[in-house]
Amino acid sequence: DIVMTQTPLSSPVTLGQPASISCRSSQSLVHSDGNTYLTWLQQRPGQPPRLLIYKISSRFSGVPDRFSGSGAGTDFTLKISRVEAEDVGVYYCMQATQFPNTFGQGTKLEIK
Amino acid sequence: QLQLQESGPGVVKPSETLSLTCTVSGGSFSSGSYYWGWIRQPPGKGLEWIGSIHSSGSTYYNPSLKSRVTISVDTSKNQFSLNLSSVTAADTAVYYCARFDCWGQGTLVTVSS
Numbered sequence: 001d002i003v004m005t006q007t008p009l010s011s012p013v014t015l016g017q018p019a020s021i022s023c024r025s026s027q028s029l030v031h032s033d034g035n036t037y038l039t040w041l042q043q044r045p046g047q048p049p050r051l052l053i054y055k056i057s058s059r060f061s062g063v064p065d066r067f068s069g070s071g072a073g074t075d076f077t078l079k080i081s082r083v084e085a086e087d088v089g090v091y092y093c094m095q096a097t098q099f100p101n102t103f104g105q106g107t108k109l110e111i112k
Numbered sequence: 113q114l115q116l117q118e119s120g121p122g123v124v125k126p127s128e129t130l131s132l133t134c135t136v137s138g139g140s141f142s143s144g145s146y147y148w149g150w151i152r153q154p155p156g157k158g159l160e161w162i163g164s165i166h167s168s169g170s171t172y173y174n175p176s177l178k179s180r181v182t183i184s185v186d187t188s189k190n191q192f193s194l195n196l197s198s199v200t201a202a203d204t205a206v207y208y209c210a211r212f213d214c215w216g217q218g219t220l221v222t223v224s225s
Contacts, residue, residue, distance in 0.1 A: 001175070039212065041159075048208055048215040049159065060213060092159055096212065099172040101149070101161040 002026050002095050006104035012112045019080040021107045023093035028073050030097070037096040040069055040078045043106075044089040052091075053078065085111065114139040116209050116216035123222050124203075130196040130221055134209030135189075142167055142187050147212070150183060150194045152205040160205075165192055199223045 003026040013019045029036045040053040051060045053069035056076060066081040080087055088111060093104040120132035134148070141148065149164035163173040165183045173181045177196070185192040196203060206218040 048218050049210075050215065051213050054212065094159075096147075099164075100174045100176075101164070103159040103161065106158045 001100055002029070002098055002102050004093055004095055004102050004104040006091075006093060006107050008107060009105060010108045010110070012110050013080075013083045014112045015085065016082050019083050019087075019109060021078045021091055021093075021109075023071075023076045023078070023104050025074045025076075025095055029095050030073065035097075036072070038069075038071070038076050039094045039096060040067075041092045041094060042087075042089055043092065044086075047089075049092065080109075083109070083111070114211070114214045116211070116214055118207060118209050118216045118219040120207075120219060120221070122220060123224055124199055125225050126200055126223055127198055130194070130199050130203060130207075130223075132194045132207055132209075132219065132221070133191050134193070134216060135191050137190070141185060141190050141192060147172075148185075148192050149210050151208045151210055152203075153208070153218070154202075154205045162194065162196075162207075 005024045007022045029038050036056050038056050041049040042052050043049045052063050052067050057069040068079050070077050090106040090108050092106050095102055115137045117135045118132055124130045146167050147164040150162040152160050163181050163183050165171050171183050180197045182195040201223050204223045206220050208218045209216045
């Protein structure tokens with residue numbers, strides 16, 4: 001199984017400041033079709049997960065442009081340019097390149 | 113707009129089979145090439161992928177659960193289902209059905225006698 005490791009596990013951020021979450025996979029996430037199926041999900045308190053970013057850097061419909069994804073191979077990053085109160089929650093990276101699909105442990109974003 | 117809704121018992125007895133159904137609305141299970149999955153989240157913990165079924169009908173399971181899991185589809189009802197046998201307290205979780213871009217609200221299943 002591909003192991004997904006997120007850092008940090010907790011991120012206190014001041015409103016209006018940037019935030020960054022790292023996700024590292026135990027092996028390359030490049031699929032044989034050339035795509036890299038690395039996804040970022042947001043889970044607000046009491047809510048189901050919601051898709052933010054797919055295939056490393058494609059922002060899903062309706063996701064604010066302050067969210068961006070980058071990376072390649074085994075190292076990926078989610079960045080929030082200016083944190084807003086509604087961004088509080090847990091962020092997960094997930095790989096769908098190989099079965100079983102696997103998730104990172106989650107990073108809890110909270111406001112200082 | 114695509115929507116997914118889980119349904120099934122909220123309590124299951126130990127050693128019995130957990131059965132959940134995901135109803136797809138605003139779209140068709142069979143259209144396009146998509147994976148439709150089940151994911152669970154124990155209270156206060158992270159996400160665990162249980163398995164997926166492709167729109168072609170092919171299934172893929174988490175090896176850690178494979179001996180106990182069956183995912184099937186009823187295209188006439190636009191539903192896909194999860195069966196998890198021989199449940200224990202460790203299977204207590206919120207169960208989500210999802211396509212990569214859309215998640216259901218989740219349903220809490222508690223394993224208790």
